[in-house]
Amino acid sequence: MTKTYPKASRPSLDNVSVSIEKGEFVFFIGPSGSGKSTIIKLLLHEVTPNKGRVVVNGKDVTSMRSWKRPHFRRSIGCVFQDFRLLPNRTAYENVAFALEVIGKTKAVARRVVPEVLELVGLGGKEHRYPHELSGGEQQRVAVARAFVNRPLILLADEPTGNLDPDTSIEIMRLLDRINRTGTTVVMVTHDSNIVNQMRRRVIEIESGRIVRDQARGVYG
Amino acid sequence: MRMKYVLSEVLVGLWRNVTMTLAMIITMAVSLFMLGGSGLLYQKVGDMKDLYYENVQVSIFLKTDVNEQQRIDLETKLKADPMIKEVTYVNKDEAYKRFQQMYADAPDLVNAVKPDQLPESFRLTLVNPEQYKKIYDEYKTSEGIDTIVDQSKLLDKVFGVLSGFQNGALVIAIVMAVAALLLVANTIQVAAYSKRREVAVMKLVGASNWFIQAPFVLEAVVAGLIGSILGLVALIALKVLAAGSSMAALEGLITPISWSEILLTFPLMAAVGGLVSAVTAWVTLRFYLRV
Numbered sequence: 001m002t003k004t005y006p007k008a009s010r011p012s013l014d015n016v017s018v019s020i021e022k023g024e025f026v027f028f029i030g031p032s033g034s035g036k037s038t039i040i041k042l043l044l045h046e047v048t049p050n051k052g053r054v055v056v057n058g059k060d061v062t063s064m065r066s067w068k069r070p071h072f073r074r075s076i077g078c079v080f081q082d083f084r085l086l087p088n089r090t091a092y093e094n095v096a097f098a099l100e101v102i103g104k105t106k107a108v109a110r111r112v113v114p115e116v117l118e119l120v121g122l123g124g125k126e127h128r129y130p131h132e133l134s135g136g137e138q139q140r141v142a143v144a145r146a147f148v149n150r151p152l153i154l155l156a157d158e159p160t161g162n163l164d165p166d167t168s169i170e171i172m173r174l175l176d177r178i179n180r181t182g183t184t185v186v187m188v189t190h191d192s193n194i195v196n197q198m199r200r201r202v203i204e205i206e207s208g209r210i211v212r213d214q215a216r217g218v219y220g
Numbered sequence: 221m222r223m224k225y226v227l228s229e230v231l232v233g234l235w236r237n238v239t240m241t242l243a244m245i246i247t248m249a250v251s252l253f254m255l256g257g258s259g260l261l262y263q264k265v266g267d268m269k270d271l272y273y274e275n276v277q278v279s280i281f282l283k284t285d286v287n288e289q290q291r292i293d294l295e296t297k298l299k300a301d302p303m304i305k306e307v308t309y310v311n312k313d314e315a316y317k318r319f320q321q322m323y324a325d326a327p328d329l330v331n332a333v334k335p336d337q338l339p340e341s342f343r344l345t346l347v348n349p350e351q352y353k354k355i356y357d358e359y360k361t362s363e364g365i366d367t368i369v370d371q372s373k374l375l376d377k378v379f380g381v382l383s384g385f386q387n388g389a390l391v392i393a394i395v396m397a398v399a400a401l402l403l404v405a406n407t408i409q410v411a412a413y414s415k416r417r418e419v420a421v422m423k424l425v426g427a428s429n430w431f432i433q434a435p436f437v438l439e440a441v442v443a444g445l446i447g448s449i450l451g452l453v454a455l456i457a458l459k460v461l462a463a464g465s466s467m468a469a470l471e472g473l474i475t476p477i478s479w480s481e482i483l484l485t486f487p488l489m490a491a492v493g494g495l496v497s498a499v500t501a502w503v504t505l506r507f508y509l510r511v
Contacts, residue, residue, distance in 0.1 A: 067429060069426075070423075070428045071426060072426070073424065074426035078424055078425075084417070084420065084424070086418060087417070098421065098425040100225065101421075101422045101432075102425060102428075103428075145421075145425070149425070
């Protein structure tokens with residue numbers, strides 16, 4: 001599959017072919033601008049490939065109509081480097097917001113949100129605002145929000161990029177725990193420390209091409 | 221719960237940028253007021269045309285030295301004319317009476333004129349008032365005729381002025397509508413910007429497009445509807461003020477605008493206000509949120 005952005009001199013992803021099985025934990029690594037983040041965007045159907053196909057959860061989403069995108073996204077959780085929390089809402093409200101805007105009732109939120117906040121290790125801090133939480137805690141809220149809907153896939157775009165090494169490892173443990181529930185985790189990173197510790201499948205991209213695909217790999 | 225969420229977002233949205241909201245509502249109100257006024261005027265002009273042209277008469281004034289024979293010949297010819305529905309002969313005495321009535325508030329003028337000085341005339345009601353030209357051509361050369369006067373010429377002028385007003389109101393309505401449109405677009409952009417984080421999260425977690433757009437679109441629609449209500453209030457105020465002022469003098473000339481007619485304009489104003497706002501907001505969001 002190939003993706004070229006308009007006005008780009010070379011493709012962001014050039015003839016890349018990857019297959020990720022259900023329940024896998026995969027790292028995409030590579031230098032900045034190598035095309036890692038484009039993978040996330042393709043999986044989210046934020047962009048579409050120029051050539052080839054993108055199949056997610058057994059469904060070909062390459063030519064999916066944009067009005068079908070919202071429903072499709074509900075099966076994918078997403079975590080980013082910058083957390084993307086709503087600053088004027090508490091941890092609880094941030095997670096509940098994600099449920100309510102897809103039509104879940106408040107009653108459902110009251111049942112599910114404390115559960116998932118407990119899972120990510122934020123029990124007791126439900127009513128704090130993002131600015132009252134540490135970076136690691138904010139990222140936990142983001143993970144809780146991504147996971148609360150029990151998605152089949154969790155995408156993480158450099159989730160530890162803004163965190164110190166110890167906190168990063170805690171977040172990784174959390175993602176690992178989520179992975180063990182059967183959720184496929186796809187993580188883009190250039191944190192070598194973490195990749196080396198986790199020993200999971202590593203796919204290295206350079207200038208839009210896959211240069212390495214290794215089970216139980218290291219950063220290189 | 222979702223409805224409650226959407227509605228509370230609408231209220232928050234309207235309050236967040238209250239000056240802009242007011243500007244939007246006022247512009248919308250003026251535009252819709254002009255639109256409603258133009259619509260009413262259009263109806264009125266139609267009604268008045270029916271009324272006045274129905275009663276329009278062509279007057280044939282005879283020369284003061286006309287003789288009996290000429291007058292009888294002319295009357296026979298007029299009565300036989302298929303284009304003419306009715307012929308009334310007005311002699312000098314009657315003409316003088318009408319003259320006295322018409323200039324009742326200028327006694328000097330009335331006293332200065334003697335019945336003898338006024339011309340006799342025939343007043344014609346035409347089958348079709350627009351055939352005036354044919355009548356004119358046919359009779360202008362007849363013996364003993366001084367002038368032929370067609371009232372519809374005067375009416376044309378009156379209606380020309382009225383439809384000028386109407387077109388003017390319509391042009392103002394359109395210009396104001398464009399301003400209102402731009403304000404709606406701007407307000408929605410500001411609203412979308414101030415809620416960009418929420419929108420980004422909503423898109424991310426898969427909130428449906430309508431759910432993301434609804435608060436913004438409804439915000440614009442609510443403003444449009446408030447604007448149309450204010451426009452209606454302005455129309456009512458205009459009628460009340462007009463009834464008590466110098467406009468009352470025109471009452472006999474212009475058929476009065478009834479309350480029901482004003483109220484019936486409201487659905488039109490509300491529909492235009494609501495629809496224009498909704499479409500503008502929706503189009504703005506398509507460009508701005510790309511949802």
